[in-house]
Amino acid sequence: MGIDNQDNLLIVSSSPHLHGENTVSTAMRDVLLALIPALIASLYFFGLAAAKVVLTCVLVAILSEVLAQKIMKREVTVDDSSAVVTGLLLAFCLPATIPWWMAAVGAMVAIIIGKQMFGGLGNNIFNPALVGRAVLVASWPVAMTSWVTPLDGVTTATPLGMLKQGLAAEQLPSLGQLFLGNVGGSLGETCAVALLLGAIYLLYKGHIDWRTPVSYLGTVFLLTAIVGAFKGAGLWYPLYHLLTGGLILGAFFMATDWVTSPLTKKGKLIFGLGCGFLTVLIRLQGGYPEGVCYSILLMNMVTPLIDRYTKPRVFGGVSKNA
């Protein structure tokens, strides 16, 4: 009897004996599936330019991952598709007009500095895709903020940029346009409906928790509603803030990153709250029109702290007040 005849061997293992079927690869595949509607929308709106940016980011992310893991003498884990997800998410927050080599630099920075240098998947403090974007914004601010309109590719400002310039409500894109994504902006952030479709799939599959996006979006809605009420702009103002910029992309796909956001339920609520507060603060008071990227990166930093202070009581343990 050969030792590799598994049927006749008793399997001896330590608990747990029941396993879920989720692995990193299947979860990443689900995230990729969830991003497909937004990808289709970006290809429809920005055409070949979008395809070029997406392809560059994904390919360079994969290559950087293999290269970094080879150099650092780690196991090459590129087949778990986490590098593809990072590349795709990075491409989603770049403008369509960006030169391909800038996108490539962004993907390299995201994987090598944002992820592998911290120890690889599971050890990174910051969301790698957002690290890539932040470095690109600091390096080439002009190229990173040159937006074009969808379909016809005319130079334009983003809806948030227009808001910051102080245009009147009639000159701004309508809420319907924002919902469908027919406005200027980063590749994957404009089409709210496509992003929401993907988000529903991830929520249904249980890959992301509702607490982070709900508290994130809720905080932004509440704060901008208060500001809107003071401005006399009514309900239109907070809705405009919800649908513009990278907020939906960030709230569902980046703030919920398993590695860089808190593990506890209460922690997720606090994380979303902080992201929402910082986003509104940057949008209304900061120098940039959009603050989603920085707000998530800043909250990534305090994630270990949030986890520590929201640690649930051990089952059967004594509560502090008793």
Add this chain to the structure above:
Amino acid sequence: MSLGKEFSKGILRENPLFRLTLGMCPSLAITTSVNNALGMGVAFTGVLLASNIVISALRKIIPESIRIPCYIVIIASFVTLTEMLMQAYLPELFASLGIFIPLIVVNCIILGRAEAFASKNTVVPSFMDGLGMGVGYTLALVIVSTFREVLGTGTFMGHVVFADSTYSALIMILPPGGFITLGCILGFLNLLQNRKVMKNRQATQLKLKQQVAHEVSSN
């Protein structure tokens, strides 16, 4: 330890910036161009040499309990001299280094060498120690600033390397670029050192095994 070793330890083994990670603040601030780094390095080396010599010469006169204020007075005198000389003969460099020249007074490397080395050794070894540390620090600054200047502005010591300025990454001459560059270099050096340590350990293990095998077979 021989005089040569006193000199060479500052370059790599105990490099003040890369190995001891001292003097980080000026290193991050002024490494935006190679010229700045060289100017800072030379000024720093001059002050370190002079203060090491004087402190080691006076080490028996300086009372133990007030030694730090004494060191500071000595170092500050040389920094003031350097500052005035630079202001007179290198006004451009003086302007671009700004506050970081007077701040050499409280530079922890200089005070550290005074406390750890010059106060316990004679003049000649202290001179070699100061020279080695100064050259090591200057080298480290030049390495960091080379990356930052070439990638950030496309020039090297003011000479154009990449003519097309669209390729210059602004982040490299901003504060985050300093942190990223220094972090990558430190990580790389740690990697090299870890590999060396591992290799040594494996070699000694192999030797031990061979020894054991030899003893077993000879018994």
